[in-house]
Amino acid sequence: ELKFLGEMQEDDDDDEPEDDAFVDEYNRMMQESAKRAPRPDPKIAQGEIAVPFNLRGSAPKTAATGNNEDSDKVVFTLLGRKGKQQPLLVPKDTSLVTKVIQTRKREDDE
Amino acid sequence: EEDEEEGFVDCDLPEHACKYCGIHDPASVVHCVSCNRWFCNSRGNTSGSHIINHLVRAKHKEVTLHRDSPLGETLLECYNCGSRNSFVLGFIPAKADSVVVLLCRQPCATQAIGKDQEWDLSQWQPLINDRCFLPWLVKIPSDKEQLRARQITAQQINKLEELWRANPTAALDDLDKPGVDEEVQEVLLRYEDAYQYQNIFGPLVKLEADYDKRMKEAQTCDGIVVRWDVALNQKRLAYFPFPRQDIRLMVGDELKLRYAGELHRAWEGIGHVTKIPNNVSDDVCLELRQSTGVPTECTHNFLIEFVWKATTFDRMQNAMKTFAVDETSVSGYVYHRLLGHELEQQTIKCTLPKRFSAPNLPELNHSQVYAVKTVLQRPLSLIQGPPGTGKTVTSAAIVYHLAKQNQGQVLVCAPSNIAVDQLTEKIHRTGLKVLRVAAKSREAIDSSVSFLALHNQVRNMDSFPELQKLMQLKDEQGELSAADEKRFRTLRRACEQELLANADVICCTCVGAGDPRLAKMRFRSVLIDESTQATEPECMVPLVLGTKQAVLVGDHCQLGPVVMCKKAAQAGLSQSLFERLVILGLRPIRLQVQYRMHPCLSEFPSNTFYEGSLQNGVTAAERLQPGVDFPWPVPELPMFFYATTGQEEISASGTSYLNRTEAANVEKVVTRFLKAGINPDQIGIITPYEGQRAYLVQYMQYNGQLRNQLYEELEVTSVDAFQGREKDFIILSCVRSNEHQGIGFLNDPRRLNVALTRAKYGVIVIGNPRVLSKQPLWNNLLVHFKEKKCLVEGPLNNLKPCLIQFSKPRPLIN
Ligand SMILES: [Zn+2]
Ligand SMILES: [Zn+2]
Ligand SMILES: [Zn+2]
Numbered sequence: 025e026l027k028f029l030g031e032m033q034e035d036d037d038d039d040e041p042e043d044d045a046f047v048d049e050y051n052r053m054m055q056e057s058a059k060r061a062p063r064p065d066p067k068i069a070q071g072e073i074a075v076p077f078n079l080r081g082s083a084p085k086t087a088a089t090g091n092n093e094d095s096d097k098v099v100f101t102l103l104g105r106k107g108k109q110q111p112l113l114v115p116k117d118t119s120l121v122t123k124v125i126q127t128r129k130r131e132d133d134e
Numbered sequence: 135e136e137d138e139e140e141g142f143v144d145c146d147l148p149e150h151a152c153k154y155c156g157i158h159d160p161a162s163v164v165h166c167v168s169c170n171r172w173f174c175n176s177r178g179n180t181s182g183s184h185i186i187n188h189l190v191r192a193k194h195k196e197v198t199l200h201r202d203s204p205l206g207e208t209l210l211e212c213y214n215c216g217s218r219n220s221f222v223l224g225f226i227p228a229k230a231d232s233v234v235v236l237l238c239r240q241p242c243a244t245q246a247i248g249k250d251q252e253w254d255l256s257q258w259q260p261l262i263n264d265r266c267f268l269p270w271l272v273k274i275p276s277d278k279e280q281l282r283a284r285q286i287t288a289q290q291i292n293k294l295e296e297l298w299r300a301n302p303t304a305a306l307d308d309l310d311k312p313g314v315d316e317e318v319q320e321v322l323l324r325y326e327d328a329y330q331y332q333n334i335f336g337p338l339v340k341l342e343a344d345y346d347k348r349m350k351e352a353q354t355c356d357g358i359v360v361r362w363d364v365a366l367n368q369k370r371l372a373y374f375p376f377p378r379q380d381i382r383l384m385v386g387d388e389l390k391l392r393y394a395g396e397l398h399r400a401w402e403g404i405g406h407v408t409k410i411p412n413n414v415s416d417d418v419c420l421e422l423r424q425s426t427g428v429p430t431e432c433t434h435n436f437l438i439e440f441v442w443k444a445t446t447f448d449r450m451q452n453a454m455k456t457f458a459v460d461e462t463s464v465s466g467y468v469y470h471r472l473l474g475h476e477l478e479q480q481t482i483k484c485t486l487p488k489r490f491s492a493p494n495l496p497e498l499n500h501s502q503v504y505a506v507k508t509v510l511q512r513p514l515s516l517i518q519g520p521p522g523t524g525k526t527v528t529s530a531a532i533v534y535h536l537a538k539q540n541q542g543q544v545l546v547c548a549p550s551n552i553a554v555d556q557l558t559e560k561i562h563r564t565g566l567k568v569l570r571v572a573a574k575s576r577e578a579i580d581s582s583v584s585f586l587a588l589h590n591q592v593r594n595m596d597s598f599p600e601l602q603k604l605m606q607l608k609d610e611q612g613e614l615s616a617a618d619e620k621r622f623r624t625l626r627r628a629c630e631q632e633l634l635a636n637a638d639v640i641c642c643t644c645v646g647a648g649d650p651r652l653a654k655m656r657f658r659s660v661l662i663d664e665s666t667q668a669t670e671p672e673c674m675v676p677l678v679l680g681t682k683q684a685v686l687v688g689d690h691c692q693l694g695p696v697v698m699c700k701k702a703a704q705a706g707l708s709q710s711l712f713e714r715l716v717i718l719g720l721r722p723i724r725l726q727v728q729y730r731m732h733p734c735l736s737e738f739p740s741n742t743f744y745e746g747s748l749q750n751g752v753t754a755a756e757r758l759q760p761g762v763d764f765p766w767p768v769p770e771l772p773m774f775f776y777a778t779t780g781q782e783e784i785s786a787s788g789t790s791y792l793n794r795t796e797a798a799n800v801e802k803v804v805t806r807f808l809k810a811g812i813n814p815d816q817i818g819i820i821t822p823y824e825g826q827r828a829y830l831v832q833y834m835q836y837n838g839q840l841r842n843q844l845y846e847e848l849e850v851t852s853v854d855a856f857q858g859r860e861k862d863f864i865i866l867s868c869v870r871s872n873e874h875q876g877i878g879f880l881n882d883p884r885r886l887n888v889a890l891t892r893a894k895y896g897v898i899v900i901g902n903p904r905v906l907s908k909q910p911l912w913n914n915l916l917v918h919f920k921e922k923k924c925l926v927e928g929p930l931n932n933l934k935p936c937l938i939q940f941s942k943p944r945p946l947i948n
Contacts, residue, residue, distance in 0.1 A: 046181060047182075049191070050186065050190045053221045073214065074252065079228075079231055079233050081230075081231065099232065100227070100232045100233060102234055102235070105211060105213055110205055110206060110208065114234075118270070123229075124228070124230065127230045128230055131230060
């Protein structure tokens with residue numbers, strides 16, 4: 025009957041504000057799976073994802089939704105598990121977008 | 135438009151409105167799949183967005199987006215493996231196309247996916263960042279919307295989440311209703327009657343039960359990889375590494391194993407833990423109740439959940455109720471003494487034995503004889519057994535003589551199974567007929583006294599041939615027909631009752647005394663060992679079975695009971711009955727001769743915790759190991775304080791501390807011991823922090839100079855886990871080394887006492903003297919080591935006196 029309870033009983037006298045407990049637990053949940061690294065089920069993980077043919081060479085386009093807020097976004101396509109393809113608006117200044125634009129530019133220059 | 139300016143009214147809100155603040159723009163809300171509630175992505179006045187607040191507090195992970203949101207109704211899951219844990223999902227873009235997929239961080243986003251290198255793994259972008267969902271995925275409501283929404287504080291959120299666990303339909307308004315945040319009453323020293331006692335302890339036990347339930351049920355672990363096996367009894371076994379070191383898992387605990395259905399239809403099965411992680415393997419073994427329908431062809435993507443059982447807490451509540459309503463639960467004298475009433479000391483007339491030592495046990499010393507003799511004549515007594523003073527032998531002798539008084543069977547309890555087993559074994563040696571009653575869930579567990587266990591004795595009862603036959607049939611076939619099963623149960627009950635009735639002594643855990651199999655039995659005499667590690671209500675369970683004579687054994691200068699709920703602990707649930715009786719003026723009989731430690735090791739604990747009363751039953755010569763070449767700074771004093779000033783760090787889990795320099799020094803000391811011919815099982819490494827424990831185990835595995843296997847056999851554990859045990863050599867790694875903060879729970883003098891008194895032959899304390907000396911008790915310890923010329927630093931083969939200036943101790947606040 026191993027008990028590692030000392031830590032939970034730690035008494036630092038001051039009643040910590042509720043938010044600290046929340047932030048601690050948030051950090052734990054963010055880290056939990058990262059450190060564990062379970063192997064994927066070999067039967068499921070085929071480990072190959074291809075960009076579907078219809079999307080090859082799709083250049084990032086500025087969103088044209090008529091919504092002003094969206095003018096600084098580009099349209100990406102989110103691939104779903106069952107072949108679903110959904111438009112996703114991604115801000116121009118995120119690295120997701122800038123990297124793709126860079127790569128395309130380089131390819132175009134070559 | 136105008137109506138809304140009036141503010142939100144709950145009943146008018148759509149179903150997808152944020153349960154905290156009411157915001158209901160479909161682009162701003164997220165649906166929690168686990169509990170079917172919606173939350174928005176605004177922070178309000180809290181440190182995370184509402185949806186994140188909810189997911190973290192409720193430990194939920196799966197979400198979908200609203201059908202009217204820009205993306206439409208979408209379940210967020212890993213494209214590759216299907217994991218739905220939002221906390222590990224993130225976007226990966228294609229390198230040259232405007233395409234993204236969602237992948238979990240581990241393992242999918244870290245292994246190559248796609249031979250043609252179409253995806254840019256370096257660009258993994260987590261779905262949740264800075265404690266909210268990516269704002270371009272789930273819109274953050276505008277300031278105007280947020281201002282119009284219901285304002286909710288982090289504290290209210292927390293209470294609401296707590297309320298939902300009891301009542302899923304509760305709303306924010308319910309927080310204001312009475313009864314939600316009642317203050318608990320603190321424990322008293324004296325109680326008017328048993329009803330008042332029950333009224334105060336009942337709610338505290340409930341608090342602890344609720345906390346335990348919440349903790350257990352909130353814990354789900356996914357991504358479990360299972361290895362299947364079959365036990366000798368044909369039961370299906372699942373082995374898997376247990377991912378959460380912060381959860382206390384015990385043999386006998388129930389877990390639910392689930393398969394969500396990717397390669398097999400959805401399945402779930404309940405089982406109990408028969409093996410917990412140890413130094414050799416991190417695997418848990420779960421024995422499943424039902425062997426049929428188990429998807430043994432699958433190995434990955436299982437999930438575990440905890441199954442909470444109320445039994446322990448129900449038994450305590452029942453015991454307090456019995457104490458209140460049943461006049462025969464304890465004698466009048468014991469009743470008043472337990473409640474703290476002033477009474478004249480009573481004596482019991484008994485024929486004192488000529489010889490106080492019990493057959494086949496070591497001869498008792500003078501303080502032990504005194505204890506036995508006194509206890510036999512008193513209806514209520516306390517025995518204080520400092521470390522190594524022969525508490526178990528004394529207890530066994532007391533039980534022996536109590537049983538020989540011919541006043542009925544003696545009930546012997548302790549809070550932990552290990553302690554019960556140790557005492558059972560000693561009592562058995564005296565020749566008494568002992569029966570060990572263990573919980574059903576623990577029957578499969580082997581111990582040194584398994585042969586004395588009730589369920590095993592039942593198997594050997596020749597006087598029940600029909601039962602034997604049915605048992606054999608059940609073993610062979612796995613189950614019996616309904617009629618046979620009924621007959622089997624009747625016979626087994628009869629057999630158990632016969633065995634119980636014929637025993638001189640019955641041993642079980644405190645909570646085990648509430649076992650239905652003991653329900654009709656009465657015990658005039660009860661001995662509770664390690665009673666200072668039990669809560670009061672726990673102690674009441676064995677006491678209310680008719681006690682006229684009670685013996686509580688323990689040591690209130692060592693660690694007390696474990697109470698997880700802070701509120702209940704602060705209200706006094708962590709004070710043992712033993713302790714309260716001491717405060718009330720009942721003087722414990724102290725065992726005074728210690729047989730464990732080298733005299734130089736017992737000096738400081740004796741002076742600090744036992745008013746210098748400990749005498750040494752061993753000589754220095756008996757505790758020196760001549761052949762062992764070890765660089766003790768003073769050869770005749772096998773102890774030193776190894777000054778180390780390495781920095782403490784927060785461990786990878788973010789919830790604990792570690793100290794790499796200390797770990798390196800622990801390895802050097804251990805290696806030196808091993809080279810000197812000490813076996814790994816003679817060495818115990820104690821550290822108060824789980825982070826350091828995990829790091830030490832790992833560090834020695836990879837950096838130990840000698841064979842790996844030697845380091846694997848070392849026991850590295852917490853102070854708390856070492857209570858009640860001993861080793862030849864103890865190395866204590868203190869970890870905390872921070873100039874500005876406290877030293878955490880090294881502050882508890884009882885924990886220091888336990889840590890310092892585990893070793894027979896030698897103790898090495900590794901820590902930062904400047905930091906530790908701020909605490910008055912540690913300051914004394916350091917002065918003690920310094921005076922003995924045992925405060926040293928430098929390489930192990932060239933230890934030099936450490937001349938570091940101590941800090942001025944802060945005044946002791948109690
Ligand atoms: Zn939920
Ligand atoms: Zn909200
Ligand atoms: Zn995945």
